[in-house]
Amino acid sequence: MLKKLENWFSEKPALVFILKTFFYFAVIVVLIYLYSYSRTGGSHFIYNEF
Numbered sequence: 001m002l003k004k005l006e007n008w009f010s011e012k013p014a015l016v017f018i019l020k021t022f023f024y025f026a027v028i029v030v031l032i033y034l035y036s037y038s039r040t041g042g043s044h045f046i047y048n049e050f
Contacts, residue, residue: 009016
């Protein structure tokens with residue numbers, strides 16, 4: 001089963017490129033989203049003025 005999948009992906013390099021591009025884009029979007037919570041002075045801090 002795994003060998004069939006490897007052969008199928010090796011025959012379609014454009015599909016592999018598109019899937020890798022989508023995966024890396026998703027990782028970058030998640031990292032940027034998480035970085036937005038680490039800024040100081042943001043209103044995300046739950047104990048602000050407590």
